Amino acid sequence: MADIGAALARAGFRLLGGFAPETGDAVPDIAPGGPAAGLMLVGSLSSELFPHFSQCAEARDGAPDPLDRHTRRVLTPIAEAAGMTPVFVFDGPPYHPFQRWALRVGGVSPSPMGLLAHERFGPWLALRAAFLSPERLEAVAPFPGEGPCPPCADRPCMSACPVGALGPGGYDVPLCLAYLSENPEASCHTGCLARHACPVGRAHAQGAMEGAFHMRAFFKGAF
Ligand code: B12
Ligand code: SF4
Ligand code: SF4
Secondary structure, X not given: OHHHHHHHHHOOOEEEEXXXXXXHHOXXXXXXXXXXXXXXXXXXXXXXXXXXXXXXXXXXXXXXXHHHHHHHHHHHHXXXXXXXXXXXXXXXXXXXXXXXXXXXXXXXXXXXXXXXEEOXXXXXXXXXEEEEEOOOOOOEOOOOOOOOOOOOOOOHHHHOOOOOOEEOOEEOHHHHHHHHHHOOOOHHXXXXXXXXXXXXXXXXXXXXXXXXXXXXXXXXXXX
């Protein structure tokens, strides 16, 4: 576990923890009839990943989905060297329930935005991959808390959106996209204002360059 964590850290990723899957976790088989007996969850923070990603071939080749391709190329050999099989957040549709797996690992709460907020990293933790092991893993939970949202009474994330795209009914994706489309100069194009309004994990907030990269991918992917 320590070796995998160190290999991931050298590439700008983070080992978030692991658990022994149960039926309700919807963890796929490693091979037909070969259930996964352990799952390790891999995430990232932009401040740690982008120094690596911005220098890689995928970031410069002009082909689609550079971050996904970079992630697959870098993480696959790390998983395989440890005898594990990687699955990725972008595999799908149908997608694997990565947020459900992150809730199993702990340290996060579902925020009213739909994102998970982490007790140390706030809404800035990205999920990237899960390494599936044929051998049973004891639960590893470096952040065993329940996340920052339950005691957050003011919920500033909920009032920051200029068009009220986040409300009791969830995230109104068409409303958000319409605003972005009609307002090409809006500051949302370098990062969602609701996410930036969260006071937790401010030190890990995406910078304008990383935020613009993700918002472009989100916006372009929708059309
Ligand atoms: C499809 C998808 C979307 C779709 C639809 C989201 C939706 N309304 O369900 C769209 C394109 C809208 C989207 C947008 C974004 N997404 Co998205 N998305 C996914 C994806 C690929 C699959 C989700 C899914 O269907 N899972 C299958 C179900 C069965 O799994 P589940 O865990 O049980 O399902 C949960 C989610 O659907 C979640 N959910 C419900 N409503 C919303 C709303 C939002 C905004 C999010 C993020 C999640 C969410 O609740 C479900 C129950 O727990 C996941 C990756 C993954 N594989 O999980 C990323 C993921 C959920 N997205 C993520 C992010 C960060 C975003 C963006 C904020 C990123 C961005 N800026 O580009 C944007 C939001 C736009 C903004 N204003 O900033 C992160 C969330 C990280 C976290 N800390 O929780 C994920 C995990 C990807 C990642 N690499 O980390 N996303
Ligand atoms: S502002 Fe409060 S409710 Fe919103 S994501 Fe942050 S901790 Fe959670
Ligand atoms: S990107 Fe802007 S419009 Fe969309 S949900 Fe975030 S704050 Fe609202």
